[in-house]
Structure formats: structure tokens, C-alpha cells
Amino acid sequence: MLVDLPGGWSPLLGRLAWSQIPYANPILAPLFVAVVIGAIIILGLITYYGKWTYLWKEWLTTVDHKKLGVMYIIIGLVMLFRGFIDGLMIRTQQVWAVGPHSSGVFGSLHGYLTPFHFGQVYSAHGLIMILLAATPLLVGFMNIIVPIQVGARDMAYPYLNALGLWITAAAAALIMISLFVGDFAHNGWFEYAPIFELQYSPGVGVDYWMWTLQLVALGTTLGGINILATIIKMRAPGMTWGKLPIFVWTSLAANVIALTSFPALQVALGLVAADRYLGAHFFTAGMGGNLMLYTNLFWIWGHPEVYFVILPAFGMMSEIFPTFSEKPLFGYITMVLASMAIAGVSWLVWLHHFFTMGAGPFVNTAFSVATMLVGIPTGVKVFNWAFTMYRGRLTFNAAMLWAIGALFLLLVGGFTGMMLAIPAINYMVHNSVFVVAHFHSMLLVIVYAIFGSVLYWFPKVFGFKLDEFWAKTMFWLFSAGTVLVFVPMYMLGFMGMTRRLEYVFDTGWQSYLTVMELGIVVYVFSVLAFFILLYVSVRDHAKNRVGADAWGTSRSLEWMTHSPVPFYNFAVLPHINERDELAWRRQHGIDQVRPEHYEDIHMPNNTGVAIILGGLTFVLGFALTWRIWWLCIVSLLAIILLMIIRSFKGDPGYIITGAELQRMEEEAYRREAQVLDSHHSHPVSGGVVGNAMAYQRNDSSK
Amino acid sequence: MSHGATDPTMHPEVQLSTSKGYFLGFAISIALMLLATALVTSHSVPPFGLLMVITVCAGIAVIAQIYFLLHIDISEHNIWNTVALVLFIPLFLITIGLTWWMFSQLYLRTMDMSVMSSVTNPAVHAPATPKLSDMSGMNKNPDSGN
CATH class of the missing domain: 1.10.287 (Helix Hairpins)
Structure with missing residues (x-):
């Protein structure tokens, strides 16, 4: 062993021992029992209804980008819920542990969480919300929507897509298991040097944090490569760069950032691993180490990552506003340029996360100016959205409300961001809850855009709309919660309350903290409203079925195929004439044109390799965390062997014949005709009406 | 297709x-x-x-x-690899260059520069810290209230 490990270590189990299971913890032990019972019920139900084969064949081994996207979104929503519970715990601890006379339970002097446990809760909250909730939710939407919007039948690399999902799932499983086996990191979601070094954080918490993050980085990089290749290589005939839907543009910008920045994080984490596992001194305080270098490397990735999550959210808003304003997006070109500008500037601002390092006036000024530059393209976007709505025929349904909410939060978050970009102000409020309130405003822009997108694209994926009443109820509850939690947080930040306090010394802050607790309770109700929304919508799904164009005013390509989207997306790839293809076709009267004949198409086969690799990755992460070396070697060798075997086998794919395709298409048209009894009753046959071309005709070239 | x-x-x-x-x-x-x-x-x-x-x-x-x-070479069919390399150059300059700049400025203010030079000139005993006024970017006039 290269490092002195505190505590025991055995060749068979590494650092794992019974004492690492927190069965005496009054919060975790009942939770563990609940989780086990819940798991038994779910597994029992699947077995009772005989759904294992269905689950394996249709979901676990699928390479269909839509199903993978749905699973990404499910992981994201589950982790969003877990992160929310962490948030609820943080708020409750802070409202409880105020002043020296506050009571304490469960072994804590004040409140109900010990400082060590509280540290784990806020660290997990941050890491989960950014990397295991926001990121999978956005990647899931990009997965579902980008291929359909560019008119492709699947991603460029369907198998790689499945691999990315299952590696992300492995990361989520790793952070979840840290609840019940060992501890999680307690030093904040981005950690600090040198406190994460082995001698100051001797437990496995930092190791859990490190390998979870490493796995997410890997999964997201694979996904990024895939989405970039899909956008560049798989666009439908006629779709030039100028006709690309705006969500695809923002996805492109976001994934360029992901592909270039995630390696910096992986290198930083690799060096942390060298410190903790090999006794190196990259980030130690002495011995030639440089602790600020860690902060530097982390934020070289960390700031581009912020724009990696915000850009797809901007794209979602840019899709929702035009649809419900019945106007094309204002300033398409400037929107594209702004997205690319944000992606570019994202690389020039990272020092603003540590202005107080003391790099001096020249460096701080340069990064301050660079940070303020971000306001220009973002401002362009805000005005473009406003002008899109200006004199439009606005429909204020739930999806539109979420998008407008995102716009307002973007202003709040943006302006406070401008304040924080001034080093003098930054020194005053550094590490205060003002900063926390600022970045929560920004991340809530993403959450609002995501819930708007869930409502907006749900009918496309599942074929029926979500219930408007409960969606709006959820929106208003969520917004009330947002105001109640974050307005007092901004105020407390100005009063000097620092972040991550497990004990609040100033009793004058009690009333603000009480309002925030009230706000988080309102959030709880909005979560309940979301569950009711899902229940009511599924119950009434027969009433809410939709045709291809669920909203009647949609503009882009994904609304041209059936709802739910067939697994092959488009029976015949459409020919793209204009930027808002569906709106253009509607205007030219060819939106109901059907292809004259169907040709054979080529589709990828399902594979079980991806989920097995994901499982092995989880085992590897777990073994590395607990230093079970034999298991590391076994799982790593198994991964490499499986990769090699799969590479030699390849996937020839399979053919759907034209006749089969025609049968499936006619059935889909029949189903749609039942939904839309009146207004879309005159399908036109043939590919060309006047000058407008719906499908590229193979016979015309002969 | x-x-x-x-x-x-x-x-x-x-x-x-x-x-x-x-x-x-x-x-x-x-x-x-x-x-x-x-x-x-x-x-x-x-x-x-x-x-x-x-x-x-x-x-x-x-x-x-x-x-x-x-x-990576400059042939026609390798254009994407070359483009990737070209994109890498500005990022390399930004990350390494700006990191070098910020840390050199940081060290001016926080480190004993005679120790920092021990890489090139391994002195065991560090000489006295240079005067504050010798550092570039430092306020030369302590009464200005800056």
C-alpha cells in the first residue's frame, strides 16, 4: 500500500466492514427499511404481472433513442426528487438550529443533523442536482428530440447511446448506495483542496464523490460525441445549417462545450485519485503540491458545465415560445450566434468562481469583464423571446407558463450574476447565501424549462397530453415555493449569512428562515401536484389522445411524424424546404401529404451488452471506492473483454420491408384519424404539390 | 441510407x-x-x-x-481530426495561458518568491522576503487607501 489507510483493510473486502453500515442512524435505518420494502413491492409486481421479458426486450436492451431518452429522464426525475429531499433536510436543519437555545435530537447539539451528516447532505444535494438531475434530464431531451428534429431514424451510434445511459445509471446507483454503505463526501459538491486529502477526509465519502463524478463525466462525454455526430452527419435531405431547428443548435453548442470541458474534470479527478490512492502531492498544501490548482482545474470544467446545462434549456424555451405565440422565432440568426457566443465565452470566465483567491486586480478585472460579456448574448436571447411573443397569438397553457417563468428567473439570476461579476461586490458576498440564491435562480431556469418541455413534448413521445389543470396547479405552487425560499435567501445573503451553516448563530435571521421553510413546504405540495398530474393524465389518457401535431400550432420537424413516435421515426425521410418545416408545409397545404410508396429501411438491433457494461462499471466504481483490488481487476478485465467481443461481433442491424412499413404506417394513420375526427380529414397522396416537395422522389432522378 | x-x-x-x-x-x-x-x-x-x-x-x-x-495529419479524409486539433489550440492557449497568468499574479502576492525559484536554484535557506514595493502590480503608496 502506498498510503497509510486509517481503519482496517482486508484483501477480500477492502475497507468494507459491518461497521460501515449505518444501521444505528435514526434517519438512515428506517429509510433503508422503506427502500427495501419498496424494492420488494416493485420487483414483486413486475414478477406478478410477468413483465420481466417485456422490460428486458423493450427497455433494458433497447438502442432506441426515444426509449433511452425516456430512461434518462426517469433517472433525472428520481434524482431530482432525491436532491429535493436533501434540500428539504437542509432547510429544516437551518430553521431548527437557530441560536444557542435551540433544541437538538439524534445526537446533534442543535437541530437533528450532526455537522458531519449535514455536510454529506448539502454535498449530495449539489452534486445530484447538477450532475444527476439536470444533466440526465437535459441529455434525455436531447436524446429524444434532436434525432427527430434533424429527421434521422436514430442516433449516429445507437449502441454508444445505450452505453452512455447505463454508465450514467451506474453513477446514480453509486451515489445512492453511499446512503446505506459508508458515508458520502462532506466537503461540498465541488470539494476543496486539501481537505479532501486522505489525512483530512479519511473515510470513503470523497472516494464515492470522485468515482460518481468520474462516471457521470464519462457517460456525458459519450452522449456528447453521439449528439454531435448525429447533428453533423444525419440531417434529413435539404436541411442545411440555416434550417436547423433552434433546439438542435443549442444542443450542438452545449455538446461542443461538454466534449471539450469534461476532460479537464476527469484529469482533475484523476489527480485527486493519485493523491488519495498513490500518495501523490498534486493538491496538498506542502510537498510541492498546489491546492488552488485543484480549484482552478475544477472550474475550468465547472464553468463551461454551467453553460452546458443552461444552453439546452434556452433551446427548449426557444421551441415553446414560438409554438404558443403562433409566430416564428424572432431573430433566428442572432439566436444561433448568441448560443455559439455563450459557448465560446464559457471558456474565459472560470476565475469568477474564486475571485477571492487573490490573483490581484489585473486578473480579477479581466475575468470580471469576460463574465459581464456573457450578458450580451444572453440579453440578445431575452429580447428575442420577448419579440417572439410581441403581438403574437399567445396561448397561456401550462408549458407556456413554465417557459415564461424561466424567462423571469433568468432575469433575476442574470442581474444578480452581473452583480457578482464585479470583484468588489464578490468579495463582500463571497460564499454567502446570496451566491447560493443566485445560482439556484439560474438552475431553476433549467428546471422551469425542463418542466415546460415535459408538458410540451410529452404528447409527442406518449401520444396523449398531460392534464392542464394539475400542470398549472403544480406551476403556481412551484413558483410560490421559489419566491418564498429564494427571496429571503437573497436578503440573508446581504445580511452576511454564509452558506452551509449547520448551526445559525444569529437569532435575528429566524423569521427569514421560517419563511424559507414555509416555501419548501409549498414545494412539497408542488411535488405532490406533479404525482397527481401523472396519475390523472395516465388515468384519462384515452380522452387526451393527440395526432401528429399535438398543439396544432407546432412548427418543427418532430411534429410531422406520428404521436407516439414510431420506433423508426419517419417511414420516409422528409425533404426539408424551410426552417420551420411544418409551419411552412401547413401554409403550402402539404402538411397532410403521405408518401406514395415505402422503401425498405435499416434499423439497429437491441443489445444487452450496454446494460452489462453499465453494471460492471458500477462494480468497478464500488470496488475502487472501497479499495477491493481483486474486484477492480476482475471488473475492469470483464469490461475490456466485453468491449473487444462486441467490437468483433458488430451489429449488422435488420431490415424493415416496405410492405411491413406500409402496414404499420396505415395503422398509425387510422389511429390518428380516430383522434382527429374533423379537421384533418383530407390526406393528399403523392410527393410534390406545385413547387413544394414533401419527400425526395427517387423516381424523379431516373 | x-x-x-x-x-x-x-x-x-x-x-x-x-x-x-x-x-x-x-x-x-x-x-x-x-x-x-x-x-x-x-x-x-x-x-x-x-x-x-x-x-x-x-x-x-x-x-x-x-x-x-x-x-492526425493534413490529408483530405482526415479533415475532422484536423478541425478538432485546430479547435484544441485556442482552448489550450486559454486554459494554460490564463492559468499561468493568474498563478504568477497569485504567487507575486502570496508566495515567498525565493522559495519558488528553488526549482532552478535549489537553495536550502530562503533569503528574506522581497519588499512589497518591489512586486509588480502592488500599490507603491500605502497611504492611498487602496
Whole structure:
């Protein structure tokens, strides 16, 4: 062993021992029992209804980008819920542990969480919300929507897509298991040097944090490569760069950032691993180490990552506003340029996360100016959205409300961001809850855009709309919660309350903290409203079925195929004439044109390799965390062997014949005709009406 | 699209990859890394020379990996690899350049510069800290209230 490990270590189990299971913890032990019972019920139900084969064949081994996207979104929503519970715990601890006379339970002097446990809760909250909730939710939407919007039948690399999902799932499983086996990191979601070094954080918490993050980085990089290749290589005939839907543009910008920045994080984490596992001194305080270098490397990735999550959210808003304003997006070109500008500037601002390092006036000024530059393209976007709505025929349904909410939060978050970009102000409020309130405003822009997108694209994926009443109820509850939690947080930040306090010394802050607790309770109700929304919508799904164009005013390509989207997306790839293809076709009267004949198409086969690799990755992460070396070697060798075997086998794919395709298409048209009894009753046959071309005709070239 | 899918291994950029090339790239990288590790652990070269030698090793390793593993050259069918390299250059300059700048400014303010120069000139006893007014960017007039 290269490092002195505190505590025991055995060749068979590494650092794992019974004492690492927190069965005496009054919060975790009942939770563990609940989780086990819940798991038994779910597994029992699947077995009772005989759904294992269905689950394996249709979901676990699928390479269909839509199903993978749905699973990404499910992981994201589950982790969003877990992160929310962490948030609820943080708020409750802070409202409880105020002043020296506050009571304490469960072994804590004040409140109900010990400082060590509280540290784990806020660290997990941050890491989960950014990397295991926001990121999978956005990647899931990009997965579902980008291929359909560019008119492709699947991603460029369907198998790689499945691999990315299952590696992300492995990361989520790793952070979840840290609840019940060992501890999680307690030093904040981005950690600090040198406190994460082995001698100051001797437990496995930092190791859990490190390998979870490493796995997410890997999964997201694979996904990024895939989405970039899909956008560049798989666009439908006629779709030039100028006709690309705006969500695809923002996805492109976001994934360029992901592909270039995630390696910096992986290198930083690799060096942390060298410190903790090999006794190196990259980030130690002495011995030639440089602790600020860690902060530097982390934020070289960390700031581009912020724009990696915000850009797809901007794209979602840019899709929702035009649809419900019945106007094309204002300033398409400037929107594209702004997205690319944000992606570019994202690389020039990272020092603003540590202005107080003391790099001096020249460096701080340069990064301050660079940070303020971000306001220009973002401002362009805000005005473009406003002008899109200006004199439009606005429909204020739930999806539109979420998008407008995102716009307002973007202003709040943006302006406070401008304040924080001034080093003098930054020194005053550094590490205060003002900063926390600022970045929560920004991340809530993403959450609002995501819930708007869930409502907006749900009918496309599942074929029926979500219930408007409960969606709006959820929106208003969520917004009330947002105001109640974050307005007092901004105020407390100005009063000097620092972040991550497990004990609040100033009793004058009690009333603000009480309002925030009230706000988080309102959030709880909005979560309940979301569950009711899902229940009511599924119950009434027969009433809410939709045709291809669920909203009647949609503009882009994904609304041209059936709802739910067939697994092959488009029976015949459409020919793209204009930027808002569906709106253009509607205007030219060819939106109901059907292809004259169907040709054979080529589709990828399902594979079980991806989920097995994901499982092995989880085992590897777990073994590395607990230093079970034999298991590391076994799982790593198994991964490499499986990769090699799969590479030699390849996937020839399979053919759907034209006749089969025609049968499936006619059935889909029949189903749609039942939904839309009146207004879309005159399908036109043939590919060309006047000058407008719906499908590229193979016979015309002969 | 459909059934006439061509064999992807016949693409010219895939044809560039040979197992010999990969093994060679791998072997060169490993050998250079082992050499650098051996030199660092044995302290057989004076510090400044050591810094030079491992920098040269790293440079050769980068070139070997770009050539053998990434197959980056200027031919037509490798245009995407070349574009990727071109995109990498500004990011490299930004990350390394700005990091160097911010840390040099930080060290001016926080570090005993005589210790920092110990890499090139391994002095055991650090001389006195330079005067504050000697540092560039420092406020020369302590009464200005800055």
C-alpha cells in the first residue's frame, strides 16, 4: 500500500466492514427499511404481472433513442426528487438550529443533523442536482428530440447511446448506495483542496464523490460525441445549417462545450485519485503540491458545465415560445450566434468562481469583464423571446407558463450574476447565501424549462397530453415555493449569512428562515401536484389522445411524424424546404401529404451488452471506492473483454420491408384519424404539390 | 441510407488505423512515462535538467499519440481530426495561458518568491522576503487607501 489507510483493510473486502453500515442512524435505518420494502413491492409486481421479458426486450436492451431518452429522464426525475429531499433536510436543519437555545435530537447539539451528516447532505444535494438531475434530464431531451428534429431514424451510434445511459445509471446507483454503505463526501459538491486529502477526509465519502463524478463525466462525454455526430452527419435531405431547428443548435453548442470541458474534470479527478490512492502531492498544501490548482482545474470544467446545462434549456424555451405565440422565432440568426457566443465565452470566465483567491486586480478585472460579456448574448436571447411573443397569438397553457417563468428567473439570476461579476461586490458576498440564491435562480431556469418541455413534448413521445389543470396547479405552487425560499435567501445573503451553516448563530435571521421553510413546504405540495398530474393524465389518457401535431400550432420537424413516435421515426425521410418545416408545409397545404410508396429501411438491433457494461462499471466504481483490488481487476478485465467481443461481433442491424412499413404506417394513420375526427380529414397522396416537395422522389432522378 | 450500407471499416480514415500503429503509440507512451518516472524517483539529474528532460519526454509522447493514436495529419479524409486539433489550440492557449497568468499574479502576492525559484536554484535557506514595493502590480503608496 502506498498510503497509510486509517481503519482496517482486508484483501477480500477492502475497507468494507459491518461497521460501515449505518444501521444505528435514526434517519438512515428506517429509510433503508422503506427502500427495501419498496424494492420488494416493485420487483414483486413486475414478477406478478410477468413483465420481466417485456422490460428486458423493450427497455433494458433497447438502442432506441426515444426509449433511452425516456430512461434518462426517469433517472433525472428520481434524482431530482432525491436532491429535493436533501434540500428539504437542509432547510429544516437551518430553521431548527437557530441560536444557542435551540433544541437538538439524534445526537446533534442543535437541530437533528450532526455537522458531519449535514455536510454529506448539502454535498449530495449539489452534486445530484447538477450532475444527476439536470444533466440526465437535459441529455434525455436531447436524446429524444434532436434525432427527430434533424429527421434521422436514430442516433449516429445507437449502441454508444445505450452505453452512455447505463454508465450514467451506474453513477446514480453509486451515489445512492453511499446512503446505506459508508458515508458520502462532506466537503461540498465541488470539494476543496486539501481537505479532501486522505489525512483530512479519511473515510470513503470523497472516494464515492470522485468515482460518481468520474462516471457521470464519462457517460456525458459519450452522449456528447453521439449528439454531435448525429447533428453533423444525419440531417434529413435539404436541411442545411440555416434550417436547423433552434433546439438542435443549442444542443450542438452545449455538446461542443461538454466534449471539450469534461476532460479537464476527469484529469482533475484523476489527480485527486493519485493523491488519495498513490500518495501523490498534486493538491496538498506542502510537498510541492498546489491546492488552488485543484480549484482552478475544477472550474475550468465547472464553468463551461454551467453553460452546458443552461444552453439546452434556452433551446427548449426557444421551441415553446414560438409554438404558443403562433409566430416564428424572432431573430433566428442572432439566436444561433448568441448560443455559439455563450459557448465560446464559457471558456474565459472560470476565475469568477474564486475571485477571492487573490490573483490581484489585473486578473480579477479581466475575468470580471469576460463574465459581464456573457450578458450580451444572453440579453440578445431575452429580447428575442420577448419579440417572439410581441403581438403574437399567445396561448397561456401550462408549458407556456413554465417557459415564461424561466424567462423571469433568468432575469433575476442574470442581474444578480452581473452583480457578482464585479470583484468588489464578490468579495463582500463571497460564499454567502446570496451566491447560493443566485445560482439556484439560474438552475431553476433549467428546471422551469425542463418542466415546460415535459408538458410540451410529452404528447409527442406518449401520444396523449398531460392534464392542464394539475400542470398549472403544480406551476403556481412551484413558483410560490421559489419566491418564498429564494427571496429571503437573497436578503440573508446581504445580511452576511454564509452558506452551509449547520448551526445559525444569529437569532435575528429566524423569521427569514421560517419563511424559507414555509416555501419548501409549498414545494412539497408542488411535488405532490406533479404525482397527481401523472396519475390523472395516465388515468384519462384515452380522452387526451393527440395526432401528429399535438398543439396544432407546432412548427418543427418532430411534429410531422406520428404521436407516439414510431420506433423508426419517419417511414420516409422528409425533404426539408424551410426552417420551420411544418409551419411552412401547413401554409403550402402539404402538411397532410403521405408518401406514395415505402422503401425498405435499416434499423439497429437491441443489445444487452450496454446494460452489462453499465453494471460492471458500477462494480468497478464500488470496488475502487472501497479499495477491493481483486474486484477492480476482475471488473475492469470483464469490461475490456466485453468491449473487444462486441467490437468483433458488430451489429449488422435488420431490415424493415416496405410492405411491413406500409402496414404499420396505415395503422398509425387510422389511429390518428380516430383522434382527429374533423379537421384533418383530407390526406393528399403523392410527393410534390406545385413547387413544394414533401419527400425526395427517387423516381424523379431516373 | 437503407440496405446498401457500406462496410465502415473500408472508410479511408479507418483504414489508417493499424494494430501496429496502436501498439507502437502505446509502447512509446509507456516507455517515456516509465523513463520520466524513473528519473524523478531516482533524482539522478539535477532539478533543472530533470524539468527539461521530462518536458521533452512529454512533448515526444504528445507527438507520438497525435500521430499513432489519433492519426492526425493534413490529408483530405482526415479533415475532422484536423478541425478538432485546430479547435484544441485556442482552448489550450486559454486554459494554460490564463492559468499561468493568474498563478504568477497569485504567487507575486502570496508566495515567498525565493522559495519558488528553488526549482532552478535549489537553495536550502530562503533569503528574506522581497519588499512589497518591489512586486509588480502592488500599490507603491500605502497611504492611498487602496
